[in-house]
Amino acid sequence: xxxxxxxxxxxxxxxxxxxxxxxxxxxxxxxxxxxxxxxxxxxxxxxxxxxxxxxxxxxxxxxxxxxxxxxxxxxxxxxxxxxxxxxxxxxxxxxxxxxxxxxxxxxxxxxxxxxxxxxxxxxxxxxxxxxxxxxxxxxxxxxxxxxxxxxxxxxxxxxxxxxxxxxxxxxxxxxxxxxxxxxxxxxxxxxxxxxxxxxxxxxxxxxxxxxxxxxxxxxx
Numbered sequence: 407x408x409x410x411x412x413x414x415x416x417x418x419x420x421x422x423x424x425x426x427x428x429x430x431x432x433x434x435x436x437x438x439x440x441x442x443x444x445x446x447x448x449x450x451x452x453x454x455x456x457x458x459x460x461x462x463x464x465x466x467x468x469x470x471x472x473x474x475x476x477x478x479x480x481x482x483x484x485x486x487x488x489x490x491x492x493x494x495x496x497x498x499x500x501x502x503x504x505x506x507x508x509x510x511x512x513x514x515x516x517x518x519x520x521x522x523x524x525x526x527x528x529x530x531x532x533x534x535x536x537x538x539x540x541x542x543x544x545x546x547x548x549x550x551x552x553x554x555x556x557x558x559x560x561x562x563x564x565x566x567x568x569x570x571x572x573x574x575x576x577x578x579x580x581x582x583x584x585x586x587x588x589x590x591x592x593x594x595x596x597x598x599x600x601x602x603x604x605x606x607x608x609x610x611x612x613x614x615x616x617x618x619x620x621x622x623x624x625x626x
Contacts, residue, residue, distance in 0.1 A: 409555070409568060410526055411435040413456035415445040415473070416488065417465040425460060428515050434522075435568050442468030446476060449483075451592055453579060454572070456483060458525060461505075463489040463496070471503060478504040484525045488513065545578050569594060 412434050414425050419440070426436045437456060439445035442465055449456065459477075463470035474485060484506045489496070492510040500508050506525050509518055543550040549558040555571050557564045566574065572594045577585060 409433060409435050410457040411437065411454060412522070413437045413439065413445060413449065413459045415439045415442065415459060415465070415470065416462040417441055418462075421462075421488075424515070425518075428519070429522075432519055435572070441465045442470060442473030442476075445473060448592060449477070449481075453576065453593060455481075458484045458486065458522060460522075461485050461487055463487060463491055463500075471499065474500070474503050474505060484528075486518075486521060486525060488518075543575070543578050545581065548574075548578065550575055550578055 412429050414422050414429075414436060415438075416422050416425075417440050422438045422440070426438060429436050437448055437452070439448050444467070445459070445461075446468065449459075461470045461474065468476075470487065470489070474487075477483070477485070482504075485504065486507040486509060487500045487505045488509050488511060490511040492508070497508050506528075507521050509521060543552065547560050550556070550571075551558075552575060555566075555568065557566050557571060557574065573590065576590060576593050
């Protein structure tokens with residue numbers, strides 16, 4: 407089953423982390439950006455476009471409203487505004503510029519999750535409008551099925567995390583090309599990771615540990 411990809415755009419790192427952790431626990435894939443300029447770069451360069459964008463309004467560089475206006479010139483990807491600036495004129499302008507919903511900060515995470523699901527159910531996303539990609543990608547003994555996100559080596563199913571699968575998919579889609587560290591970070595993790603010096607292996611290991619810690623905390 408296709409896991410919807412959510413792009414989080416907010417200049418507050420704590421909010422990005424909170425949203426990312428909860429979205430991943432709820433079965434979504436996540437990309438993040440700290441301002442509108444970075445978000446537009448992530449969106450334009452990503453092979454897999456997000457199914458929905460969570461967008462803050464008050465940000466440096468390119469603010470949320472400006473980003474929304476630019477985005478709507480070429481894309482109808484659903485956008486949910488998350489903002490503490492919830493005066494009526496701002497809310498009305500957001501809808502006029504193409505926002506699909508408006509959620510005031512602070513918000514209840516449970517309510518936000520239901521709003522996200524409601525927007526996705528309306529059938530405006532690529533994942534629901536179009537059938538999931540079923541064409542196999544083959545590289546030697548390696549076989550990838552992007553729709554169900556399955557990886558086979560010969561006939562053996564290999565279990566991968568979502569991030570591992572996306573990284574492998576990005577490599578297989580560009581056979582013979584030199585894939586730089588920065589390019590892979592932008593495509594798989596989003597713009598907020600692009601300046602990091604950590605190796606991709608270290609990032610994958612850290613995310614696995616964070617996932618295990620979150621699961622253990624939830625179980626407790």
